[in-house]
Amino acid sequence: MKEYQTDPFKGTFGSLENLADKISDVLSCPVTIEDQNHRLLAYSTHEDSTDPARVATIIGRRVPEKVVNSLWKDGVIPRLQESDDPVRVSSIQKVGLGDRVAVSIRKNSEVLGYIWVLEVEKKLTADDMHLLKLAAVSAKSQLLQMQIGTKKKEENRQELFWKMLTGNLPHEERILEKLHELNILPVLPAVVFILQLQEEVTPALEKDILYLAAVNQKINVLLSAADSNQMLLLASPVGKEQPLDLAKSFVESFFTHMKERFSVSEIKAAYGSLVTSFTQVEKSYKEASSVLAVQEKLGGETLSLTGYHELGIYQFLDTIYEKQQRQGYQNEMLKSLQEYDRLHKTELYHTLETYLTMDENLNKSSEVLHIHMNTLLYRLKRIGEITNIDLKSPHQKIMIYLDFKINRLF
Amino acid sequence: MKEYQTDPFKGTFGSLENLADKISDVLSCPVTIEDQNHRLLAYSTHEDSTDPARVATIIGRRVPEKVVNSLWKDGVIPRLQESDDPVRVSSIQKVGLGDRVAVSIRKNSEVLGYIWVLEVEKKLTADDMHLLKLAAVSAKSQLLQMQIGTKKKEENRQELFWKMLTGNLPHEERILEKLHELNILPVLPAVVFILQLQEEVTPALEKDILYLAAVNQKINVLLSAADSNQMLLLASPVGKEQPLDLAKSFVESFFTHMKERFSVSEIKAAYGSLVTSFTQVEKSYKEASSVLAVQEKLGGETLSLTGYHELGIYQFLDTIYEKQQRQGYQNEMLKSLQEYDRLHKTELYHTLETYLTMDENLNKSSEVLHIHMNTLLYRLKRIGEITNIDLKSPHQKIMIYLDFKINRLF
């Protein structure tokens, strides 16, 4: 096994720029150094090509908001903050991020900043990773000397929101403190909304949606963030009506407003359950996400279900699925149908799903399937023979219906 | 506060009988002392009335099997074994057990026996409890002197089975050892069966059922136990067919056999899922129990569901219920129906449940409900108005159906 190299980053470099260049030389990759607020401190003058995220960072002297959000969402930042080991980040096309490796610069448990290494022309080896760790130590002394690290962490609204959304702020008091610092009134109960367009949420659109929420008067927005084509809101319903009814009417006004610009099918909206403490924001966000997942995977009538509480049985599909997985359950009937379909090039599986989804209405189902009613009748008889499903048993039908939907969702 | 009394059980008593009498004197209650295998060692000659369990214990020189089983099932024995504090056991009518307090006699972590105090005419006070603890210490020296405590614990089949059923033997190797000691071949996979009669399972019936299982050849019984009106089996299906199919045919043969003696509705049977290790026996037992619970609470078509794997959607009702509880979910529609019924003395709730259970068949439902078909039609229209349930939406119907069943089960 190779011996550890001597530390090439020993001694002082005069400036962080020099250190960045040195790291870049040693690793043969472009390097950027940021402070704990993701503001650019230094970057290497590596001649190689780079990626859009790095360009935007250098131009704006700060890592773009959407890149930071994306890194929070994927749990990269928490991982960096927890350990002084380098973390590899696979490219995230949506935010223009190429493959790269990052390491935190830390003094004990306090994070002073980050070093990012772009893997444009080579992948870092295990040895490189070790070198990068040494570089972080060197950067630490540099930062401390320059007294950059002593600057208090300035958290902005977006970052706070993402921490709440991803569950990286599990202490209610600390959240309340930070909300206070940011001059946000901690109004509860609150709900997390996801408003999803087909295109990128531009700052203009963002402003527009917030304006809409303000004039709508149904909800009071505490925090907001744009996440590619989604706009996320943490808001508190205000008024005499049921809080969740207020949430629904806000969503509806959002729909009518957006209809003028986009076709209806392109925009979607969802919200989670009402939370009574800010530590539950992650839960509400996850619930809103699962509403969107149901809408996208199941379509149809589910498109009108925007609140998690409206999901009905769809709320429990994941729970049921998990239990099925644990028990190694398989729906034999549906499997035999699929097997039959494969062998005979028929569509019994789809036929049965449509029939059940169409409330067992022969007319509607045959219409949707573009087949003669007698064909449907014949197929149903056939399905009964093949699977011995008893279509007169609600108990059996329900299990099959749910398994159809579970198969779509997972 | 009262000072601690001096220890009245200091010194030797010559025999355990003397100690039992002394304890009985001090506490003014009948006392029995058992070894770790629940064999009678001594009992007080207290003149007071006693209970059937104690009489049977004294007559048989051992605590009756069913009493021991019941104590295992309620977790009393494990609690006694884990701590040297006295445990109070409320009366268990089924096995003739009156209120009593027990304490384990132990040498370090090893249990040598138990002292039982019947609370026939007085309840033990906190001071009495403390005295009982001192008595256990005295009993310990007595037992060790008599070298009774050094006898190796002889576990019998029943006790082993109950430990497995209650999850008090979480180590596979130890179970295998014990099975070996008892000359039982550890055949896997296995299933837990519960066969339930309306009357007590007598030794004669027990023998009869085991004989039936033997001649039936579908399953190989490893362990069995009678528990009031239930007979529990741990058995391994043998044959070329699917193991669970074999389980079902055994149950069917059990039914046909028992029909000769009892009416069909009086006997029930259920079995859990196939386990591949003996540590999962508890799970299979719980599953079989939940099948029985479904049969008893829901009746109807569920009576023909004997295997846990056949439960279909009923398998998930507890999971769904738990999640609902966590979220504070309430089915508003059903609640408003019940409210309406209460105010107007109608039966819309029951009407809807019957209609859905009868597969939305107007004829059958109106017949079962003893009402005119148009009345049913009218009620359904009314239900739609009151609850805005859309009976054309499978999604809504399913949620409501499940909530009906959940309301019955929990």
Add this chain to the structure above:
DNA sequence: AAAGCATTTGTGATAATTCACAAACGTTTT
């Protein structure tokens, strides 16, 4: 190419359901 099979479509008869409407009944309200 012919036969066999599963599937689809069409026709017509029959059964079940839904709907509209009216009358009767029982409670509660005025």
Add this chain to the structure above:
DNA sequence: AAAACGTTTGTGAATTATCACAAATGCTTT
């Protein structure tokens, strides 16, 4: 007591679902 209301039952017609059967199609097997 009359009126109002919700409920039940009855009648008949319109709609829808189900069944039996025949014919046609397409595919595989022989």
